[in-house]
Amino acid sequence: MLGSKHILLIIGGGIAAYKALDLIRRLRERGATVTPVLSRAGSEFVTPLSVSALAGRKVFSDLFDLTAESEMGHIELSRSADLIVVAPATADLMAKMAQGQANDLASTLLLATDTPVLIAPAMNVRMWQHPATQRNIEVLRKDGIGFVGPNEGDMACGEHGPGRMAEVPEIIASIEAALREGPLTGRRVLVTSGPTHEPIDPVRYIANRSSGAQGTAIARALAALGAEVIFITGPATVPPPEGVSVIRVETAKEMLAAVETTLPVEVAIFAAAVADWHVSSASDQKIKKTKAGLPRLEFAENPDILATVAGMVTGRPGLVIGFAAETDDVIENATAKRARKGCDWIIANDVSHATGIMGGSENAVTLITAAGAEDWPRMGKDQVARQLAERIAKALA
Template sequence: MLAGKRILLIIGGGIAAYKALDLTRQLRRAGASVTPVLTRAAEEFVTPLSASALAAEKVYRDLFDLTDEAEMGHIELSRAANLVVVAPATADLMGKMAGGLANDLASTLLMATDKRVLIAPAMNVRMWDHPATRRNLATLQGDGVLVVGPDEGEMACGEFGPGRMSAPEDIVAAIEAALSEGPLAGRHVLVTSGPTHEPIDPVRYIANRSSGAQGTAIAAALRDLGARVSFITGPADVPPPAGVAVTRVQTAVEMLAAVEAALPADAGVFAAAVADWRVTEAATSKMKKDAAGTLPSLSFAENPDILATVSKGPQRPALVVGFAAETDDVTAHATAKRLRKGCDWIVANDVSPATGIMGGTENAVTLITAAGAEDWPRMDKAQVAAKLAARIAEALA
C-alpha cells in the first residue's frame, strides 16, 4: 500500500525519538521512501548518521543551510512528500504548530507544506494532560492534522499514564490509512454549524451559547474519511477546519439559502443551533433608552426550519442527520423531533447548564434512528465526530 509513497519524517526531541529509527525501517520495508528531518533537540537522542543510514537518504537539520536553501529547500521538502509525519511530536513541536511558529527547519516545513500532516505525540503524562497541550491538540485537529496515540503505559521518567508514543507498527497503519482514499471518497456531505445571530439593531442580536465546536469537529472527521465537505457556519467561536468549502452566514435565512445553494449532497448533517425566531423589523440604528424608561416593543417571526425544509424537499440527501439540544426528557423530545422533521437520524444531547456541554469540549449524545435510541458515553467532541462520521460512512456504503 505504501509502495512509491514519499514520507517526510520530522523527528522531535524526546526519548521516544529512538522509535523513529524503527519506524523508518518499517516504512521502507513497506515500500515507502523516507526523508528524515531532525530538530536540534532530536540530535540529543539519535544521530544524523543513524537516521540517514536507515532511511538511505540525506538527513536535513538546518533551516539556514546555504546549499539547500539556494534551491528553496524547505519549500521543496515540504511539498515533495505524500505525507508529513511528526514522530515523536513533542509538546514544544505541537505548540509551535498550533501557534504558527516557524523558527527552525521542522516548524518551517510544517508551515510551508501543502500535504496532510500526521503527528504521533510523546511526552510526560503531566505535559500531555496540561491545558495548553489540550488546547494545542484541539487546534491542530481543527486544522486537519491527523493524530495517532499517544498510548498509555510506563514512562521513561517512571510515571504511568497516557503520553507514550504509539508503536511504530501502529504509526505505519495510521500512515496507510491517511494515504488511502477513505470510505467517503467521491461523496459530498453538507454540514451546518455554530449559532445564528438574528439582529435587533446594528449592535444587538438574538443568539445562543453554541460554540460551533461539535459541527466543526464533524466536518473535519468527514473530511478525514475522504468526503468533499460543504461547511456552512454561523458566527462560531472556533475556526472552520482546513480542507473544506466554507460558507459563513449570520442569520437563519442566510443559512437556509446557503444550504440550498450547496445541494445536492449525499448526506446532510445539521449541527447548527439555529435561532427559532427573528425580529421582524430590526432597527437600522442603535435603539436608545428614553427618559421615561419605556421598554422597547419587539415583534418576532418564526425562522425557516432548515432541517425540515431539506428533509422534505426535492433535493433531499440520501441521509439527513439533525441535532436536538434538550434540557429535559432528551430521548422523548428527540424521538418526536425526528418524526416531525422527517430526517433519518437525530443526535440528541442534554445541554442543561449542569452538563457543561454547550460551549464545552465534551459531549454525551444519544443517536436516535428508526431502530431506536443508542446512548453514547461522554467523550471529547472530536471523538463523537469520528464515531458519527464512521456511522455515516457505513450508511452510505
C-alpha cells in the same frame, strides 16, 4: 504528506497569483510533483521563470505549444495528475468552466479531464456576489468541482468582503483532504455549525451559547475519511477546520440560502444551533434608551432548515441528520422531533447548565434512528465526531 502525488496547478490571472508561488514551494516540500500551467492573464502577475524555478519543471501556457501536440498533449496533460488545482480561479475562468468553453490551454485542460478538480476562487467582492458568478458556482458544485474559499477581508482594490483567495495553508489542507483515500472518498457532505445571530439593531442581536465545537469536529472527522465537506458556519467561537470548503453566514435566512446553493449532497448534517426566531422589524439604527420605557420587539419565526431539506421531493440528500439540544425529556423530545422534521437520524443531547456540554469540550449523545435510541457514553467532541463519521460511512457502504 503528499509524496508521490502529482498536482497540475493552473494559475489564473489575478493579483492573488503571487500566492501560487508559495503554494508550489509548500507542495514540493511535502513531496508532491507540481506541473504548472500559467494562463496568459496569470503571466501578467507572475513570470514563467519564477514559476518554473519553484516547480522545477517546464511551465505550460500555450494550447498549441505543447510537445507532441500532434499526439494530443493537452489531453495527456489533463489526465496525468492526481488532482488539478486552480489557484487563483478568476470569475472569467470559472465562467468558462461552467459553460464548457475551451478557448485556451487552461479551459481546454479543465474540459478534457477526468481528474478531480479543486479551485480557489479569487475576485472582487462585487464580482463574487454577482448573480452570474453565483449561478456559475452552483453549476460547478453540481459538476463535482471542489472549492476552497474564498475568504472575507480587505482586497487589493480597496474593498472589503468575500472574494479573497484562501491562504496557502488552507489550500494545502484541502489538497490533502481531496487526495486522502478513505471510506467516504468521493462522497459530498454538508455540515452546518455554530449559532446564528439575529439582529435587533446594528449593535445588538439574538444568539445562543453554541461554540460550534461539535460541528467543527464532525466536519474534520468526515474529511479525515475522505469526504468532500462543505462547512456552513454561523459566527462560532471555534475556528472552522482546515481541508473543507467554508461558507460563513450570520442569520438563519443566510444559512438556508447557503444550504440551498450547496445542494445536492449525499449527506446533510445540521449541527448548527439555529435561532428559532428573529426580530421582524430590526432597526437600522441603534435603539436608544428613552423616557418612553422599554422598546417593544416583535418576533417572527425563522425558516426551519432541517425540515426544509428533509422534506424535499427532489434533490433530498440520501441521509439527513439533525441535532436536538434538549434540557428535559431528552429522548422523548428528540424522537418526536425526528418524526416531525422528517429527518433520518437525530443526535440528541442534554444541554442543561449542569451538564456543561453547551460550549464545553465533551458531549454525551443518543443516536435516534428508525430502529430506536442508542446511547453513547460521554466522551470528547472529537471522539463523538469520529464515531458519527464512521457510522455514516457504514450506512453508505
